[in-house]
Amino acid sequence: MKFAPPIAAALALLAASPATAQQAPAPAPAAAPTSPPNLVVVISVDQFSADLFAEYRAQFTGGLARLMSGVVFPSGYQSHAATETCPGHSTILSGARPWRTGIVANEWVDFNAPRADKKVYCAEDESVPGSDSDSYTVSDKHLKVPTLGEWMKLADPATRVVSVAGKDRAAVMMGGHKVDELWWWNGKAFVSYAGRTAPAMVTRMNANVTARIGEAQAPMALPAFCQARSRAIRLGATKTVGDGRFARTAGNAGAFRASPEFDEAILALGAGVATDMKLGQGGHTDLLILGASATDYVGHTFGTEGSEMCIQMFALDQTLGKLFAVLDKTGVDYAVALTADHGGHDLPERHDEHAAPTAARMDRALDPKAAGAEIAAKLGIAGNPLRGSAAGDIYVDPVLPKAQRDKVLAEAMRRYAAHPQVHGVYTRAQILATPRPTTPPETWTMLERARESFDPSRSGDFVVALKPRVTSIADPMGRSVATHGSFWDYDRRVPILFWRKGMTGFEQPLSVETVDIAPTLAALVKVPVPVEIDGRCLDLDAGPGDSCR
Structure with a gap:
């Protein structure tokens, strides 16, 4: 067609x-090349x-x-x-x-970034003068x-x-x-x-x-x-x-x-x-x-x-x-x-149409801007103490005194955990205390999945996991109607x-x-792996040999 x-x-x-144009197709080899x-x-x-x-x-x-x-x-x-x-x-x-x-994400929050919104794109150099989250210089530095x-x-x-x-x-x-x-x-x-x-x-x-x-x-x-x-x-x-x-x-x-x-x-x-x-x-x-x-x-x-x-x-x-x-x-x-x-x-x-019982669009109240504004009003804090993504890492403003930060974190954890669209909320301390998983990936707990995405220098103060089939796009009238990014x-x-x-x-x-x-x-290609990694070689030989040797 x-x-x-x-x-x-x-x-x-x-x-x-x-x-x-000057090349001819190569004949298929009679046996698997070595x-x-x-x-x-x-x-x-x-x-x-x-x-x-x-x-x-x-x-x-x-x-x-x-x-x-x-x-x-x-x-x-x-x-x-x-x-x-x-x-x-x-x-x-x-x-x-x-x-x-x-x-750890397409973008994260860095409160030391030289820009107002503190967002950093994964493939940029945010130190370039005049750059911002919408106009950035592509880089491999991260x-x-x-x-x-x-x-x-x-x-x-x-x-x-x-x-x-x-x-x-x-x-x-x-x-x-x-x-x-x-x-x-x-x-x-x-x-x-x-x-x-x-x-x-x-x-x-x-x-x-x-x-x-x-x-x-x-x-x-x-x-x-x-x-x-x-x-x-x-x-x-x-x-x-x-x-x-x-x-x-x-x-x-x-x-x-x-x-x-x-x-x-x-x-x-x-x-x-x-x-x-x-x-x-x-x-x-x-x-x-x-x-x-x-x-x-x-x-x-x-x-x-x-x-x-x-x-x-x-x-x-x-x-x-x-x-x-x-x-x-x-x-x-x-x-x-x-x-x-x-x-x-x-x-x-x-x-x-398929009667999926939990399929829904995310409640706008889960957006950190909305949740942070309510928390600030309740605790009497000037400004919004939360930044990040409702379906991922959320950060508490480090400028706040420790006592206030602790109160914000506790209140945020309480609010998110109580929401009917949230499966779980995991703090930085919980995630970092979780041992690296050693079992097949389909058996991993939610904390283990979060652990393998977590970099202490870039990840949030807590991570939110929405329930299955809850779409993190609240409004389908924009450019995107569906997405990914879940656990x-x-x-x-x-x-x-x-x-x-x-x-x-x-x-x-x-x-x-x-x-x-x-x-x-x-x-x-018979090249040694020069660094420590998480993956393993998969045997591509269906016979008695081992392509990983």
Whole structure:
């Protein structure tokens, strides 16, 4: 099935480029290769939950079908509590959970930050003069650990690392501190760190995407298996989701980002940069990192069910197939790992159709601004003593005298714990007193999940866990109608897939973690892990051998 129309010439740019046109497809090896691959490709599909994978896997015929012929771990875990984009991406190629990476959330509160709101974004340098929470300078400074690309460069300085994503935090957290090329979409174009010269492929893709956004988009075709999912869900008096097909007006960059076209542009750019640089063709193992972000924007904008997500899953599968076809043409022996930074949760209004008893939107009284104002009035405190997120870390203003801080904390704990939408409230002292978990991630207690997200230098004074299916978006009339970020398994579970030509495929149903990906790939390319990590090597050999040796 074809979309009408696809992004103009996105992957066609590669088919016509000299770097690919002169190469022939490599024949499939007769047996599983024992030498390291020439290229490792790591793909993160933002908000690609294990539930979505299970729901649509029977429909995949393209790139995801190819990956399913390799090694499949359908029950991977972003095992920590802070199931957001930045923490999740920090685990994938570091082998470390957020307590170790330092990436405890997409943003946190630092009362020493040189800005009024004290918010710090995970992938910024807040010390840059004139920057603020909305206008920031992208940086890797907050990532406390090295990544796979850095391990590979330490073992072989000739290794090249390329990271391309739809979000800066995805490109930075997976790419790490030493990248040869790093590009992300800033809402208008693919950009990089200041002072970097754009490769020709970036310039061509930016021109292509700018032209495409300037065109109106007709409704995309609805695959037959999506028809039963196409039902309008009313949100308020004027808004509906669930039966859309990504039609958009000319110039609507936001709608472009929340559509399958976005992933096509991201993956086309990544493949183009890789082929122009001849990754995997220099006698060394190179690393190509791709962050496909459209699924997350579709999930936030329309929910995880409905025609929109169904079309997105179909398109993602087909676009990945195009990506692999481009890589096949290079003749390079490459291995692929695909996973996600977190899962996702559908909008409560659609859950109501399934009679989900606890599905609801968060009570606005749980917002720290609202709760803090009430506490300040009760205790006679000037200003608001609370900052943070109602579904995560909450901070008590350290400027307050200790006696007042203790009273604020006690009153806040009492209020949040008593609220019917709150499952639990955990203090800094409780979390830090919790031993690191050693059991499978599905067995972890709530405190253990919180512990693996907790960095004492960045995390809050207490953490709030909402009850299952309580959505932290109180108002569905804004840009986002659904989200993630909870302690619950629908946000923690993601698929983990490995593929290489000649690999003997199998499926392992037991739980593994995203922190296992980096040491597994390190073993595949025969690179030592130079630091202490949380993950372990996964055996990708279905036979008597052990790929982790």
